[in-house]
Amino acid sequence: MFDLKLYLVTDRPLSLGRDIAWIVEEAAKGGVTMVQLREKDCSTREFVDLACRLKDKLKVYNIPLIINDRIDVALAADVDGVHIGQSDMPYHIARKILGKDKIIGLSVETMKQVEEANLLDVDYIGISPVFSTPTKTDTFKPFGIEGVKKVMEISKHPAVAIGGINTSNAIDIFNAGADGIAVVSAICSAENPKLASEELLNLIDSNS
Amino acid sequence: MFDLKLYLVTDRPLSLGRDIAWIVEEAAKGGVTMVQLREKDCSTREFVDLACRLKDKLKVYNIPLIINDRIDVALAADVDGVHIGQSDMPYHIARKILGKDKIIGLSVETMKQVEEANLLDVDYIGISPVFSTPTKTDTFKPFGIEGVKKVMEISKHPAVAIGGINTSNAIDIFNAGADGIAVVSAICSAENPKLASEELLNLIDSNS
Numbered sequence: 001m002f003d004l005k006l007y008l009v010t011d012r013p014l015s016l017g018r019d020i021a022w023i024v025e026e027a028a029k030g031g032v033t034m035v036q037l038r039e040k041d042c043s044t045r046e047f048v049d050l051a052c053r054l055k056d057k058l059k060v061y062n063i064p065l066i067i068n069d070r071i072d073v074a075l076a077a078d079v080d081g082v083h084i085g086q087s088d089m090p091y092h093i094a095r096k097i098l099g100k101d102k103i104i105g106l107s108v109e110t111m112k113q114v115e116e117a118n119l120l121d122v123d124y125i126g127i128s129p130v131f132s133t134p135t136k137t138d139t140f141k142p143f144g145i146e147g148v149k150k151v152m153e154i155s156k157h158p159a160v161a162i163g164g165i166n167t168s169n170a171i172d173i174f175n176a177g178a179d180g181i182a183v184v185s186a187i188c189s190a191e192n193p194k195l196a197s198e199e200l201l202n203l204i205d206s207n208s
Numbered sequence: 209m210f211d212l213k214l215y216l217v218t219d220r221p222l223s224l225g226r227d228i229a230w231i232v233e234e235a236a237k238g239g240v241t242m243v244q245l246r247e248k249d250c251s252t253r254e255f256v257d258l259a260c261r262l263k264d265k266l267k268v269y270n271i272p273l274i275i276n277d278r279i280d281v282a283l284a285a286d287v288d289g290v291h292i293g294q295s296d297m298p299y300h301i302a303r304k305i306l307g308k309d310k311i312i313g314l315s316v317e318t319m320k321q322v323e324e325a326n327l328l329d330v331d332y333i334g335i336s337p338v339f340s341t342p343t344k345t346d347t348f349k350p351f352g353i354e355g356v357k358k359v360m361e362i363s364k365h366p367a368v369a370i371g372g373i374n375t376s377n378a379i380d381i382f383n384a385g386a387d388g389i390a391v392v393s394a395i396c397s398a399e400n401p402k403l404a405s406e407e408l409l410n411l412i413d414s415n416s
Contacts, residue, residue, distance in 0.1 A: 044277055044297050071283070072279035072281075075305050087252070087253045087254070088253060088279065168390065
């Protein structure tokens, strides 16, 4: 099983030159419940090596590691699952390659895609983006809090929301019915990623 | 079995805006013996779709299709194999994921890497580059014709040479003992890719 509550998505440019493995470990100490490794520009070997390092670190905390897009990297490092977007591997092929035991998350960018996801046995959906953000540039109009509510009314899957989430709006996401928040810069760019994770977690727990 | 004799490696920027599937089919009509699909910047979905299209086209000509680097794409499209470089997936992991029946080619950039490849059950090696070329920017010093001779003296695997090969130097590569030539711009950038392939093939066959 997995817990979407506080889901860290890594981002190299937003990590301010710091080691991603260090950020992930600090975030793990601070209580993140899942980690997605997202790399867009490194070599396959570097990606696999980093995935293996993160897997070893996260095992200690019993936190699942998810790989963005790259099913080859997920297989090579034998991590817990993948997160795919609408322009990544088609879901049914990803499931066939990975088998039934791996976690597969799917990004949804429109209500139509939420309905389509309902017909698939994905493990969770990623509502993307909730708010506009410089991190994701190729996405549709942000869902907003009202959009998240609408998604949660019809989705058959657990959902994590992503895009511009931080301490100022995290609780709104949960109040809208989502199962978790995915954060990028709120942890990756924080001066103290452990403290930033703890603050988000405390905020969520004290409001649930 | 596969024949390295005239091995086309695709390149989107060098295709001058033309459809890669068209170039590959023309090259197949012209007699290329293998095709490697190499994509560096497209989405995974686009890569898989193109691989499936090429596979259907090449099946008619009984020409193997190899995917550069991306083992996930090779699995998704169920093609004949992959070609990996020294910064791609480590060979033993690639073999484990793909199984023993898929072709795996490995680029070698130094004599030391040729020796290392001798210890692996790769299906062929790619001697890269033979001549300097604007296509490959991250490689070691070119092998040159003398380098190809030295590689062929010690390699336990069949080998295809790549980098700056065209009608002016193709025969030298075979005379140095290589099993084939891999070409990029000589076909991808040719006004008539079918004719360019035929010319290379005729040249090779009339000198063997």
